Amino acid sequence: MLLAAFEWYARRAAALGSDALAPPSAAARAFVAAALDGSLWQATAFTLGTAALGLLLGAVLGIGGGIVLGLSRRAADLGLLSIEVLRPVPSVALIPLAMLMFGFGVRMELAIVAFATFWPMLILVQAAVRQVDPRLLEVSRVLGLSRRDRAFKIVLPAIVPRLFVALRLGVAVALVVAVTVEIAANPNGMGYAMMIAQQSFDPALMLAWLGWIGIVGYAINAAMQRLQRRVARRMGASP
Structure with missing residues (x-):
């Protein structure tokens, strides 16, 4: 219904001489043309590849830092000021600095995506670690586990459900920031x-790209939800 209404409105606007809008049918034709000439897949692969690499870097640093801050109250207190000063900085505000450091291309976009995904991962993982049952940590101390073993054998398995919430948020942030950059x-x-x-x-091609970005984002989120449910079932949680 909405598509039909927009089709009618865009055709009417075009008949009045406006070139700011295009009907969905024209956007669909532009999408097919971009898919056939390969430009759609090339641009999509670049964005998704850069977003994935940036998310991987931000997640590794964020998860590691979140575990350290969650297990050590002293480390959390020492890092509180730096975190609260840097975390509110908009990732796009770093574009000029990243351009000076890395120039145009993958490394510049990768650095900004990693910065944007690092903070939500860090905060959410830290909160998840704080909620781990203290008895599990006490057992690890009694068993004489090292800090590394405690993190990998006790903490990480305990925070897997909350970790997927952080990852889903990170995926959305990575795609949005990558497209914005x-x-x-x-x-x-x-x-x-x-x-x-x-x-x-x-406008037809512009709307085609806009719709395609939305479809890609929806597909990625759906895939993360399915992966989260599969991991939960393997860990014995109810579906």
């Missing part, structure tokens, strides 16, 4: 392709 500064990926379509006064 491409729109603002990086001449690669889906965000850049959408901006070029807008600058070329091609």
